[in-house]
Amino acid sequence: MKLELGSIFIKDIQFAAESKIENETLYVNKEEVRQIILEDQNFKSADVELAKPGESIRIMPVKDVIEPRVKVQGPGGIFPGMVNKVETVGSGKTNVLKGAAVVTTGKIVGFQEGIIDMTGPGAEYTPFSQLNNLVLVCEPIDGLKQHEHEKALRFAGYKAAIYLGELARNLTPDVVETFETPSIIEGFKMYPELPRVAYVLMLQSQGLMHDTYVYGVDAKQSLTTMIYPTELMDGAIVSGNCVSACDKNTTYHHLNNPVIHDLFAEHGKTLNFVGVIITNENVYLADKERSSNWSAKLAEFLGVDGVIISQEGFGNPDTDLIMNCKKIEAKGIKTVIITDEYAGRDGSSQSLADADASADAVVTGGNANEVIELPPMDKIIGYADVADIIAGGFDGSLHADGSITAELQVITGATNEMGFNKLSAR
Secondary structure (H helix, E strand, O other): OOEEEEEEEEEEEEOOOOOOEEOEEEEEEEHHHHHHHOOOOOOOEEEEEOOOOOOOOEEEEEEEOOOOOEEEEEEOOOOEEEOOOOOOOOOHHHHHEEEEEEEEEHHHHHHHHEEEEEOOHHHOOOOOOOEEEEEEEEEEEEOHHHHHHHHHHHHHHHHHHHHHHHOOOOOOOOOEEEEEEOOHHHHHHHHHOEEEEEEEEEEEEEOOOOOEOOEEEEEHOOOOEEEEEHHOOOEEEEEOOOOOOOOOOOHHHHHHHHHHHHHHHEEOOEEEEEEEEEEEEOOHHHHHHHHHHHHHHHHHHHHOOEEEEEHHHOOOOHHHHHHHHHHHHHHHEEEEEEEEOOOOOOOOOOOOOOOOOOOEEEEEEEEEEEEEEHHHHHHHHOHHHHHHHHHEEOOOOOOOOOEEEEEHEEEEEOOOOOOOOHHHOO
């Protein structure tokens, strides 16, 4: 499968009477975006804000971050099974608004949402501080259940991102990158001298709004399977979860998965990138055993020499991570795991809830329990009062001057297990 990804660079974002892209500036008609959101009768009000790199702005609590894209050639459309029809994506041509994002905010599960600071020390920990963000602040109707609120806000983000993506449909990209994955037989023939490597992508699926969707299907309802890496670039996998901010793979993470990008960069040079195995992170032991058995079986079936495994979340999913690792290693396949750590504020506690001697090659995203000081900002988009209850915060985290003392885990994407922060330097 072959996909051409065309990047249209966005260096600024402004409100205007007409939505368009001109001279690397994204112009947005605010009222048109509001009306798209308010088509959903689950919202009683909606506001649209802008947040640019370097501005004294804090966004909280963050639900999701989505990069605008548009399918310009080839089957399907962005976010298949969610917004567009269920059709296999990942081939043809897709244009991307590189440097722009849609950010959704809302008090859904307040203790497990996060913060994006556009400047200051907090901005150094999140790649989203480097983007020109269109922020949706949506108020649900009275009595709306949390899962209905989450779904409404999730779809508001998709629709706003598609609206912006359409502006790039007929534009000439600044840069075009080509990504291609051959069939298994063709892959064996192309680079017989290089080690075959697959990526095991663990998807949050613990339920209770800890969900990830694959072509519109909740991942916990699916068995471990294979997917072309380019399918993610067209939105085949999207976030639907409200886990701790630093652990969350937002939709932006899936669209821009840095493990996939790095494996493609080395494909044909130091390794043969075979493809992606997606597996879930369910709660019950039988489900964990089943999914990790399938991960190991598929890795063996693909004839790979090594795999990279990334997880989402912490605690309970650490068991899935170690199960995947040790079962794949038992097949004679080398593994590298990517995780963050919860090692206590002094770094002396056990980093993961599970461990095994086979997990001897580890990439860490850092200690999420590290305490940081976030200075006050001139503007808050969203609701500052959740600082005392979000994961990583505590009673007294929010100070009278607007500053926040909290653990690093409050920042969206801070210690993400995809190693995502390095993507901000691309």
